[in-house]
Amino acid sequence: KGSLNFENTFDNFIEGKSNQLARAAAMQVADNPGGAYNPLFIYGGVGLGKTHLMHAIGNYMLARKPNAKVVYLHSETFVATMVTALQLNAINEFKRYYRSVDALLIDDIQFFAGKERSQEEFFHTFNALLEGGQQIILTSDKYHKEINGLEERLKSRFGWGLSVAVEPPELETRAAILINKAAQSQVELPGDAAMFIAQRLRSHVRELEGALKKVIIHANFVGRKIDLELVKEALRDLFALHDKLVSIDNIQRSVAEYYKIKMSDMLSKRRNRSVARPRQVAMSLAKELTNHSLPEIGEAFGGRDHTTVLHACKQVKKLRDSSQDLAEDYNNLLRALTT
Ligand code: ADP
Ligand code: MG
Known part of the structure; x- marks a missing residue:
């Protein structure tokens, strides 16, 4: 974590629509550290390239200016180092060190949640760096305003520069x-084989x-070249496991359990909010995580129309942007179903 x-x-x-903005912002910061966007705040789900982009910025800065002091660390390391510094009565050295950098890259700052002393220390470091025109780059699994357990003054400062999302x-x-990735390992992966894997594995x-x-x-x-057949062979067990985990049935069960509603309510036509919302969440997860069509998903939810499923997906997408609670529920479920 160092x-x-x-x-x-x-x-x-690899650039795609999902990470274009984040990559462009990262590039600008790498090009003009301290001058483009400060801080740069990159947020999004697990395994979507936040840490990769953060390192890319650091490496780029070092390539340009080999003696630049670029410091990368995980937020938990920041906390642990601070605790040690406090024990050793060396908090001033701690302060001096983090304030002497050209760029400070702190990964997964959601782990600052609830750690008041660390937040306090980081707050002062943050201000000192900003004032000195030194670059700060942060990542988090949530938008800064949505990190529970983070002081308001930090939340607001995290938004002073630029916040960009990475999407799946x-x-x-x-x-x-x-x-x-295959090429990096000196392996050739044919296009159809790559598409096959990409189609089956959608999360991160x-x-x-x-x-x-x-x-x-x-x-x-087996001493063979990689082709579609070989990929199917190699991943049979993985896909079987995956299919079991992200089957519509398992999604329904997991969501029902999460919201503490009955499976029978999940499949019923009852419309009260307390069951209708979880049902919509489950439909949306089924659409996102499985290869089933809208009519198939509707069928699996007690024989509903495909337009009902489509409406649920749209509704949930909207709510994930407007409601912190729902966004968190959805991400928890997504994580539970895919890892
Ligand atoms: P996060 O920090 O968002 O959880 P990481 O940056 O650790 O995700 O990415 C997980 C893995 O996926 C890493 O090995 C990273 O190199 C790779 N990865 C993610 N996005 C991309 C991309 N767009 N192009 C190439 N590799 C990627
Ligand atoms: Mg990461």
């Missing part, structure tokens, strides 16, 4: 990422990487 990872660069970051990559981007890039590793190991083991 220092920069030299393997995460802009060159091997679309199909073609997922396939391109796979081909690129880490999952794609895991699948690719399995394929490469299998190819080495």
Whole structure:
């Protein structure tokens, strides 16, 4: 969780609609640290490339100015280091160190939640850096205003520069990422095989990487070149497991359990909010995570029309933007169903 990872660069970051804005902002900050956007705040779900982009900025800055002091650390490391500094009566050294950097990259700052002393310390560091024109880059799994347990003054400061989201990559981007990762391992992954994997695994890039590793190991083991057939062989078990986890049935069960409603209500036509909302969430997750069509999903929810499912998806999308609670529920469920 320390220092920069030299393997995460802009060159091997595949661009798609889902990460275009974040990549462009990162590029501008790398080009003009302290001068473009300060802080740069990158947020989005697990495995979507936030940490990669953050390292890419750091590496770019170092390539330009090899003696620049670019410090990367996870927020938990910041907390741990501060605690040690306090124990050793070395808080002034701690302060001095973090204020002497050209760029401070802190990953996953949602872990600052509830840690008041760390927030206090970080608040002062933040101000000092901003004043000194030194670049601050932060990532989080949530939009800064939505991080519970974070002081208001920090929340508002995090929005002073630019906040950009990374979204889950679309199909073609997922396939391109796979081909690129394979090439990095000196392996050729044919387009149809890449598309096949990308179609089946939709949640995040880490999952794609895991699948690719399995394929490469299998190819080495059986001594064959990678093609669609080999991919299907290599990933049969993974897909079987995946299908079980993200079946409509399991999504319904997980959502029902999460909201503490009965499975029978999930499948019923009852319209009170307390059951209708979870049902909409489940429909939306089914659309996002499975390959089932709208009519198929409607059918699985007690024989509803496909327009009902479509409406649910739209409704949930809107609510995820406007309601912090719903956004959190959705992300929790998404995580539980895909990891
Ligand atoms: P996050 O920090 O958002 O959880 P990471 O940056 O750790 O995600 O990304 C997870 C993995 O996926 C890393 O190995 C990263 O290199 C890779 N990855 C994510 N997005 C891309 C992309 N657009 N192009 C290439 N690799 C990517
Ligand atoms: Mg990360």
